[in-house]
Amino acid sequence: MEPDRFKTLISEEGLKSTRQRAEILDIFLNSTGHRNLAEIHARVARMNPKIGYTTVYRTLKLLTRLGLAAERKFADGETRYEPTHKGTHHDHLICLGCGKIVEFEDDGLESLQNRIARGHGFRIFHHRMELYGYCSPCVRKKTPLRRKG
Amino acid sequence: MEPDRFKTLISEEGLKSTRQRAEILDIFLNSTGHRNLAEIHARVARMNPKIGYTTVYRTLKLLTRLGLAAERKFADGETRYEPTHKGTHHDHLICLGCGKIVEFEDDGLESLQNRIARGHGFRIFHHRMELYGYCSPCVRKKTPLRRKG
DNA sequence: CCCTTTTTGAAATTGAATTTCAATTTCATT
DNA sequence: AATGAAATTGAAATTCAATTTCAAAAAGGG
Numbered sequence: 001m002e003p004d005r006f007k008t009l010i011s012e013e014g015l016k017s018t019r020q021r022a023e024i025l026d027i028f029l030n031s032t033g034h035r036n037l038a039e040i041h042a043r044v045a046r047m048n049p050k051i052g053y054t055t056v057y058r059t060l061k062l063l064t065r066l067g068l069a070a071e072r073k074f075a076d077g078e079t080r081y082e083p084t085h086k087g088t089h090h091d092h093l094i095c096l097g098c099g100k101i102v103e104f105e106d107d108g109l110e111s112l113q114n115r116i117a118r119g120h121g122f123r124i125f126h127h128r129m130e131l132y133g134y135c136s137p138c139v140r141k142k143t144p145l146r147r148k149g
Numbered sequence: 150m151e152p153d154r155f156k157t158l159i160s161e162e163g164l165k166s167t168r169q170r171a172e173i174l175d176i177f178l179n180s181t182g183h184r185n186l187a188e189i190h191a192r193v194a195r196m197n198p199k200i201g202y203t204t205v206y207r208t209l210k211l212l213t214r215l216g217l218a219a220e221r222k223f224a225d226g227e228t229r230y231e232p233t234h235k236g237t238h239h240d241h242l243i244c245l246g247c248g249k250i251v252e253f254e255d256d257g258l259e260s261l262q263n264r265i266a267r268g269h270g271f272r273i274f275h276h277r278m279e280l281y282g283y284c285s286p287c288v289r290k291k292t293p294l295r296r297k298g
Numbered sequence: 299c300c301c302t303t304t305t306t307g308a309a310a311t312t313g314a315a316t317t318t319c320a321a322t323t324t325c326a327t328t
Numbered sequence: 329a330a331t332g333a334a335a336t337t338g339a340a341a342t343t344c345a346a347t348t349t350c351a352a353a354a355a356g357g358g
Binding site for chain 1: 222224226242244245251253255257258261262264265266268269270271272273274275276277278279280281282283284285288
C-alpha cells in the first residue's frame, strides 16, 4: 500500500497519520501473515526500537477496523494477525508438527454452510474452519513435536 | 453415568475417588453443555459451597483426559466444556444475537475435509468448524444485541 | 487404624489483552 | 513558522482467565 493511500484512509477516520503507524503498517504488510503480537512487535522493534508494544497492539486493532488486517484465533488461543491484501475469505490448514499454517479457499464449503444453516433456521454471516493434522514433510519425518494446537 | 462406573474409571487411572469429583461430574453431566468454568463452578457451588474453583478447574481437566468432557474455544476465546455422553463428533452453529449454541453433524463436511487435505498433502486428525449468524428468533426480533463472537 | 500418596482450596503466579496517564506529536488554524 | 486543542505514544498498571504452589485434609491399601 502506498503511504498516501494510508494517510487518506487514516484521515477519513478522523485519525492522525504518524510515523509509528506508517512503519508498523509497512512491516506488517511486508511479512507473512499469522503472526502474534509479540512477533510483530519484535520485527517492528528491529527496525525502530523506540516503538512500544502498546502502539503495535493499538495499530493492529486499528488496521483491523480499517479492514487492512484480520484477527485470527486458532486452537492455541493466541491472537494472530494476517494482512488482508490478498482479498477474499479463506480457511486454514494447521500442521501440528511444525506449526505451518496454509490457507485454502473452497466453494463447496460455502454451499455446505448454507445448507446446514438453512436446516437449522440460522442466517449465517461468517464461519471459521480449521483443519488440524500433519503436513507431508512432518508425516514423512514422523516427528510430531512442537505441537501447539 | 453411574457412580460405580466413575469410581472404576478413576481408580484405573491410579487416582482417588472423592466426593468433590463425584459431585462435579454429576452436575456437569446433568447440565446443558458449552459452559465456561465460572458458570460450572457457580452451579457446583450452589449445591456445595465448599467446593473451590480450583477443584472444578482440575476436575474438568481430568474429565477431559478421561474422555467424559470436551474443551471448546469459540470466537470469544473463553474455554467452554461440554459433556461427551452424546457420543460422536459434531460442530457448532453460534447465534450472535442471543449466544445460543446449536450442535450439528454433517457427513458432507467430513468428505470435504478429506478432499481439501488431500489437495494440500495434509493428513488431518481433527477439525473445527463454527458457523456464526443469527437464529430464527433473533432474525425475527431484529435485535442483534449481546454479541459475543 | 496407620501411613503414604493424592487431593483440596485459598492464595499466588503467569501471561496475554487492555487501560491509564503524563509526555509528546499531529495538524488545523493563526 | 508559531499556537493550541485533540489525538497519539509508551511505560507502567490493570484485568482476567488459566495455571501453579503449598500446607492442610482426605483416600484407601496394608
